[in-house]
Structures are given as structure tokens and as C-alpha cells.
Amino acid sequence: MRLGSILAAALLALSMGAGAAPSTPTPAPDFTLPARDGGEVRLSDLKGQVVMINFWATWCGPCRQEMPLLEQLQKKYEPLGFTLLGVNVEPDSAAAAAWLKGVSVTFPILYDTRNSVAESFGVQGMPSSVFVDREGRVRYVHRGYKAGDEAQYADLIRSLVKE
Amino acid sequence: MPRTKRIAALALLLAALPARAAVLPDDRADVLYHRYEGGGVTVDGPSVLVRKNLAEKYSVAANYYVDFVSSASIDVMSQASPYKETRQQASLGLDALNGKTQYSLSVLGSEENDYSSTTASLGISQDLFGDLTTISFGYSQGWDEVRKRGDPTFEEPVDRRTYRLGLSQVVTPSLIMGFAFETITDEGYLHNPYRSMRYLDDDVPLGYAWAPEVYPETRTSSAASLNARYFLPYRAAVHGEYRYFTDTWGVDANTVRVGYVQPVGSRWTLEAGYRWYDQSRADFYSDLFPRADAQNFMGRDKELSTFQSHMYSAGATYQLPSSGWKFLQRSTVNLFFDYTNYDYADFRDVLKGGAPGTEPLYEFDAAIYRLFFSAWF
Amino acid sequence: MRARIALCLCLLLGAAGCSNVEPWVKPYERQNLADPIMAADPNPVASSYLNHVFEVREGARGALGGHGGGCGCN
Numbered sequence: 001m002r003l004g005s006i007l008a009a010a011l012l013a014l015s016m017g018a019g020a021a022p023s024t025p026t027p028a029p030d031f032t033l034p035a036r037d038g039g040e041v042r043l044s045d046l047k048g049q050v051v052m053i054n055f056w057a058t059w060c061g062p063c064r065q066e067m068p069l070l071e072q073l074q075k076k077y078e079p080l081g082f083t084l085l086g087v088n089v090e091p092d093s094a095a096a097a098a099w100l101k102g103v104s105v106t107f108p109i110l111y112d113t114r115n116s117v118a119e120s121f122g123v124q125g126m127p128s129s130v131f132v133d134r135e136g137r138v139r140y141v142h143r144g145y146k147a148g149d150e151a152q153y154a155d156l157i158r159s160l161v162k163e
Numbered sequence: 164m165p166r167t168k169r170i171a172a173l174a175l176l177l178a179a180l181p182a183r184a185a186v187l188p189d190d191r192a193d194v195l196y197h198r199y200e201g202g203g204v205t206v207d208g209p210s211v212l213v214r215k216n217l218a219e220k221y222s223v224a225a226n227y228y229v230d231f232v233s234s235a236s237i238d239v240m241s242q243a244s245p246y247k248e249t250r251q252q253a254s255l256g257l258d259a260l261n262g263k264t265q266y267s268l269s270v271l272g273s274e275e276n277d278y279s280s281t282t283a284s285l286g287i288s289q290d291l292f293g294d295l296t297t298i299s300f301g302y303s304q305g306w307d308e309v310r311k312r313g314d315p316t317f318e319e320p321v322d323r324r325t326y327r328l329g330l331s332q333v334v335t336p337s338l339i340m341g342f343a344f345e346t347i348t349d350e351g352y353l354h355n356p357y358r359s360m361r362y363l364d365d366d367v368p369l370g371y372a373w374a375p376e377v378y379p380e381t382r383t384s385s386a387a388s389l390n391a392r393y394f395l396p397y398r399a400a401v402h403g404e405y406r407y408f409t410d411t412w413g414v415d416a417n418t419v420r421v422g423y424v425q426p427v428g429s430r431w432t433l434e435a436g437y438r439w440y441d442q443s444r445a446d447f448y449s450d451l452f453p454r455a456d457a458q459n460f461m462g463r464d465k466e467l468s469t470f471q472s473h474m475y476s477a478g479a480t481y482q483l484p485s486s487g488w489k490f491l492q493r494s495t496v497n498l499f500f501d502y503t504n505y506d507y508a509d510f511r512d513v514l515k516g517g518a519p520g521t522e523p524l525y526e527f528d529a530a531i532y533r534l535f536f537s538a539w540f
Numbered sequence: 541m542r543a544r545i546a547l548c549l550c551l552l553l554g555a556a557g558c559s560n561v562e563p564w565v566k567p568y569e570r571q572n573l574a575d576p577i578m579a580a581d582p583n584p585v586a587s588s589y590l591n592h593v594f595e596v597r598e599g600a601r602g603a604l605g606g607h608g609g610g611c612g613c614n
Contacts, residue, residue, distance in 0.1 A: 055568060057568065057571060057574075059570070059571050059574035059575065059611055060574065060611050060613045061186055061189075061611065061613060062186065062613050062614050063613070089568035090571055091571070115566070115568055115569065118566070118568045119566070123566070123567060123568055124293065124567060125294075125567050125612075125613070125614065126567045126568060126570070126611065126612070126613045126614075127613070128567075144613065144614035145614065146219060146614065147219045148219075185612075185613075185614055186610070186611065186613050186614055193583070193584075193585040193586075195585045195586060195589065197589050199593060210585050210588075210589055211585075212584065212585045226585065226588075228589070290612070292563055293562070293563025293565075293566075293567065293612075294563070294567065294612030295563050295564070295565060295612075325602070327602075327603075331580075333565050333570075333573060333612075335565065336565050336569045336570065336571075336572055336573065337572045337573075339573060339578070341580075343603040343604070344603060345601075345602030345603040346602075347601060347602055384600075384601065384602065385602075386600060386601065386602040386603035387603055388603040388604065392578055392580065394572040394573070394575065394577075394578055398575070398577070399577070400575075400577045400578050404604075406600070406603050406604065408599075408600035408601070408602070408603075410599075414599040414600070416598070416599060416600035418600065424577045426577060432577065440594075440598060440600075442598060442599050442600065445599070466596075466597060466598060466599050467599050472597075472598070497583065497586070499586060501590070505597070531590070531593060533586045533589060533590070535583070535585065535586055537583065
């Protein structure tokens with residue numbers, strides 16, 4: 001299990017690139033994290049759905065900028081078997097909880113306070129979005145956010161949802 | 164180095180850099196009132212800045228700054244009479260982001276009744292090593308014109324060239340350090356047409372007489388600084404900087420600054436700081452020369468003398484409650500106060516009288532106020 | 541001057557080649573550095589005014605201010 005996640009992290013780490021880098025499909029490292037509204041979310045429970053894992057923080061300007069756009073993606077593609085997971089990487093979740101009061105977000109927000117998930121995914125930039133297919137394999141990693149990237153996200157989601 | 168070769172070198176630099184991404188500065192507007200009072204001089208006025216992002220790739224900034232000067236300084240009072248003047252300055256800057264490289268271009272112009280200046284600057288900044296390191300280069304070219312009130316035929320040029328190198332390094336999740344190096348070369352009329360040097364003259368009741376200063380026509384200076392910012396675990400920041408300066412005129416200077424930033428509650432940020440500055444005189448500086456032709460170059464500018472300065476600073480920033488305008492993200496009101504003391508070791512206060520060379524050494528205090536409003540969009 | 545530009549060129553080319561160094565402060569560990577109280581120059585209008593005062597009153601000039609730090613985003 002550990003070797004698998006280290007290998008996955010190494011492969012993910014090597015897939016550097018501005019914008020989306022297609023990876024040779026590797027199983028996404030499984031994780032269980034506490035969610036904003038109580039309870040927990042485990043990645044492997046979501047097998048069968050396309051999952052977009054977005055690593056974000058309140059101190060990251062581009063992350064805050066893309067949040068409402070991610071909400072739009074969630075609303076549009078959820079009926080097709082897609083879900084977004086917003087993984088907040090701050091050690092103290094109070095800032096995230098406070099900021100989210102002013103932003104409408106319906107997808108699960110998870111707190112990765114010890115950064116174990118960010119590390120296992122080899123996150124190399126903020127924000128980072130990891131696209132996982134229905135079989136639980138990492139297919140794309142998108143690093144950073146610039147205005148207009150949400151169109152790229154939509155294209156990736158559509159291609160994965162069709163499978 | 165010929166200009167075409169310089170541009171080619173710069174282009175090569177750009178080609179070597181891998182393209183990633185960074186972030187442009189935020190959109191903002193600032194309105195500042197500044198006031199300096201000390202040593203018989205009062206200077207106040209506004210400074211306004213507006214910065215706007217365009218097309219997510221460019222950031223444009225414009226600044227307009229005015230000094231209303233009312234001067235009865237020791238230099239003025241020793242040889243002339245108090246005067247008032249206005250200095251205006253305007254600048255325009257453009258930053259462009261391409262991956263992890265930021266390019267900047269800016270033009271600045273200033274105008275007073277006896278001095279005009281234009282400066283053009285170029286800069287490149289690159290983030291490396293997972294954004295832990297930022298390296299930057301800058302070049303500026305300036306063209307000045309020195310004039311003299313009361314003499315319409317007097318017009319002298321100054322040519323200024325500056326090269327800058329900067330390195331910033333994230334050391335730990337709470338510590339960032341930086342290094343900067345800057346070298347400036349000036350050529351032309353480098354002194355003040357109103358200031359004179361003085362020399363011993365037994366034929367005159369005063370014991371000394373004034374004569375025009377004679378300055379070298381070039382000056383090359385180099386400065387290197389080290390700085391660090393550290394985040395304290397209870398949420399405060401401490402920062403320090405040391406700068407060493409030396410030039411071809413013999414001036415050597417040390418600057419040490421320390422500061423502390425403390426947020427209080429959710430709206431206030433308080434700051435305190437101390438700055439120490441120490442300078443040794445230019446080779447051709449003297450408060451009193453033995454003869455009118457004692458040296459090839461002679462000057463009596465107290466800014467080139469041997470002196471020490473201590474500055475104590477305090478500041479407060481208050482974040483205003485959100486106005487309800489969706490358009491305005493954040494706004495603050497700020498008041499910064501600096502109290503500085505300048506203590507000269509070889510510049511004398513001739514107004515206090517005494518046998519030439521025994522007048523008391525000059526010293527003065529100044530109070531600097533900065534009151535400003537900032538808004539982010 | 542030629543030597544200086546050559547040095548800068550070498551530094552940059554060398555640096556570009558070292559892009560495989562793993563950052564020891566991860567992009568998601570930058571909350572302290574991104575805090576506004578850690579900003580190098582939060583009030584450019586106020587700081588440039590004070591630097592102008594120093595250049596006028598003193599003989600030394602240059603090598604003040606810096607870039608870098610912040611959130612390291614994008």
C-alpha cells in the first residue's frame with residue numbers, strides 16, 4: 001500500500017507541466033478525510049464516478065478565484081456521474097470555514113490538515129486539480145489556475161464522463 | 164557594451180527560462196499624504212497610485228507624487244534665504260506575466276523649477292525551484308537636466324545608469340531571505356549649483372570665505388544588502404535588513420533596519436521599527452578647506468559628510484469594515500510615523516558662530532508622517 | 541560590464557538546469573509566507589516615499605526592496 005502510494009506520488013511528481021499533463025493511468029492513492037459538514041469521505045467509495053480533486057487554500061488567490069467556477073462545474077456534470085472534492089490544505093480549518101460562509105459550494109470540502117493527502121498526490125503547485133476516472137485511476141493533473149482554465153476542466157470532465 | 168549586444172544578452176536570458184506561472188500584483192488604489200518636518204525644512208504633499216490588471220497577463224500602475232517644499236535649511240540659511248518650490252513626479256509601469264517570469268517596464272519623470280529628470284527601467288524576475296527562489300535583474304537609464312534659478316543660461320546634463328540583481332530564497336515555511344546588489348554610475352554635473360564650499364581666509368573679518376564647489380564628473384557606487392523576514396508562531400512578523408554601500412567618491416555607509424509587525428484583533432495591524440545609518444565622508448568633502456585651491460575637488464555637502472542617523476518608527480493600519488460594494492474587496496486606513504535624528508561629525512553649524520572650524524557640529528531631528536488610504540479591487 | 545552580463549547568463553542557465561531540485565517547502569505549506577504581514581512591500585506608495593527621503597538626505601543609494609515570497613501560486 002505504502003509502496004503503491006510512493007510510486008503514485010513519484011509518477012505524479014514527474015508529470016510536471018503548466019496546464020493538464022496526462023499521466024499514464026495509475027491508481028489514485030486512497031484516502032479518508034473529515035468533511036466540512038461533519039462525517040468523512042473516502043475516495044474509494046466514489047469508484048464508478050469521475051472525481052476531480054481540487055487542492056486549495058484560502059491564502060491562495062487563484063484558488064479563491066476558481067471556487068465559484070468549480071461550483072458551476074459541479075452543478076453541470078453531477079447528473080452525469082461526476083463529483084468534485086475540495087481538499088483544503090491548511091493546518092487550521094477555521095480560515096476555510098469562515099471564507100466558505102460567503103461562497104456557495106455544494107460539493108464536499110475536506111480538511112487535509114496534516115497534508116498527508118497533498119503529499120501522497122505529490123501536489124506541486126497551488127491550486128492543483130487531479131482528475132480521477134471511474135475506475136479510480138489518475139488521468140490528468142492540472143497545476144495552477146488562470147482565467148479560462150475552467151474550459152479545460154470542462155473538456156477533461158466530459159472526456160472522462162463519456163467512458 | 165553596445166546596445167544591440169545588451170538586448171541580445173537579455174533575449175538569451177529569456178530563452179533559457181522554463182515557462183511556468185506566478186501571480187501578478189493585486190489591483191489597488193492608494194492615496195497618501197506625506198509630511199517631512201525637520202532641519203528647517205518642511206515638505207509635504209500627496210502621492211496617488213492606481214494599479215489595474217488587464218487581460219490577466221498585464222498589470223499597469225500609474226503614480227503621481229508632489230513635494231511642496233518650504234526650505235530654510237542650514238545650507239539655505241548659511242548662504243541664501245528661505246525659498247519655496249514644488250516638485251512633481253509621475254510614473255507609469257507595466258508588468259507582464261508569462262509563466263513564472265515577470266517582465267516589467269516603467270518610465271518616471273520629475274520636474275521642479277531647476278531640475279528635470281527622466282528614468283526608464285526594465286526588469287525581469289523569475290521563480291525557480293518550486294517557487295522557493297526568485298531571481299531578478301533590472302536596468303535603469305536616467306537623463307537629468309540641472310538648471311539654476313536666476314541664470315537662464317545654466318543647463319547641465321546628468322546621465323545615470325543602474326544595474327540591479329536580486330535573489331530571494333524561501334528557507335523554511337516561516338523564513339524568507341533576500342540579497343540585493345545595485346550599482347549606479349552617474350556622469351555629468353553632479354552637484355548643486357547653489358552650494359559653496361568654504362575655506363580659511365585671514366583677510367576677511369569672518370575668517371572664512373565661500374567659493375563654488377568643484378566636483379568630479381563621474382560617480383560609481385555599489386550597494387549590497389541582505390534581508391530576512393520571519394513569521395512568529397503566534398502570528399506576528401519580524402524583519403531585518405543590512406546594507407553596505409561604497410562609491411568612488413570615498414563614501415562608505417552601513418544601514419541596519421529592524422522591524423516588527425503585530426496584528427491585533429481582526430482589523431488592526433501595528434508596526435514598530437528602528438533604523439541605524441552610518442556614513443563616512445567623501446574624499447573631497449570638508450567643512451572648511453585650508454585654502455581656496457586646496458584640492459582638485461572640493462565640496463561641502465553635508466549629505467557627503469561623516470554622520471550617523473537613528474530613526475524610530477511606528478505605524479498602525481486599520482482595515483475598514485466591508486462597505487457592501489462588491490467591487491471593493493478590502494480597504495485600509497494607515498498612519499505611519501518616523502522620528503529621525505541626524506548627527507554630523509564633520510559638518511559645522513556656521514549660523515551658531517564661533518572661530519572658523521570651532522563652530523558646533525550640526526545635528527537635527529526630523530518627523531515624518533505618512534497618512535494613507537488603500538483600497539483593493 | 542561584459543563579464544557581469546556573462547555571469548548573470550551563466551547563473552540563469554545553470555539555475556534552469558537545476559529545475560529538478562525538490563522544493564523542501566511544499567506549495568501547500570506556504571500559509572505563513574502568504575500571510576499579508578509577511579509581504580515584503582505591502583504599501584509601495586508609502587515605502588517608495590520613505591526611500592526617496594533617504595536618497596535625498598543621505599549619500600547612500602540602492603539595494604533596497606525585494607521580490608519573492610508570497611503564496612507561490614500558479
